[in-house]
Amino acid sequence: MEDIKELRSDGNDPLFDKTNMLYKEFPSDFRQIRYFTLLIVQSAPLEIKEINLLEQQISEVIKNAVKHGNECNVNKKVHVWYSFSATHAHIIVEDEGEGFKDLDKWNEFNRQRLSCLHNNNFEELANYVSFRTKASDDQDGGNALFAALEYWNGGFVYNDKKNGVAMLKKFQQKRHGVSVE
Numbered sequence: 557m558e559d560i561k562e563l564r565s566d567g568n569d570p571l572f573d574k575t576n577m578l579y580k581e582f583p584s585d586f587r588q589i590r591y592f593t594l595l596i597v598q599s600a601p602l603e604i605k606e607i608n609l610l611e612q613q614i615s616e617v618i619k620n621a622v623k624h625g626n627e628c629n630v631n632k633k634v635h636v637w638y639s640f641s642a643t644h645a646h647i648i649v650e651d652e653g654e655g656f657k658d659l660d661k662w663n664e665f666n667r668q669r670l671s672c673l674h675n676n677n678f679e680e681l682a683n684y685v686s687f688r689t690k691a692s693d694d695q696d697g698g699n700a701l702f703a704a705l706e707y708w709n710g711g712f713v714y715n716d717k718k719n720g721v722a723m724l725k726k727f728q729q730k731r732h733g734v735s736v737e
Contacts, residue, residue, distance in 0.1 A: 584633070
């Protein structure tokens with residue numbers, strides 16, 4: 557099976573370098589997640605063709621920080637650093653919570669899920685549709701993390717406490733009909 561992408565934790569990863577990044581701080585108000593996301597995405601250049609996917613990914617990470625990290629406590633803040641250009645989107649989101657304690661369990665769940673897909677074992681795959689923890693509610697399934705690992709092609713890494721995540725998306729540029737990086 558091909559190289560499996562996994563969630564990892566490394567607070568020293570270069571993706572946590574906040575140099576020259578813009579910064580916003582938000583209360584953990586679940587009703588305003590879309591608004592918070594738009595405040596960030598508005599500074600992205602028009603050349604980014606995947607703006608809707610980018611917005612969806614940023615919204616999902618902020619939602620996780622508000623809901624799981626800060627448990628919708630409006631007195632707790634979500635901290636977001638971000639940088640955009642025509643060739644990249646670099647985001648760091650940190651909450652004031654305890655961190656994603658089930659990171660290793662999620663990785664094992666994902667390995668099993670991908671193994672079922674690779675082996676066309678669709679009967680067994682039914683057991684790996686949704687990742688659930690004791691803290692999960694009916695709206696949770698850990699599925700956004702599957703998409704995040706695919707989308708953030710420049711890296712997706714948690715800090716050491718696992719209450720912050722840094723991610724990088726590299727966009728291909730087209731010049732004269734030829735893709736360049």
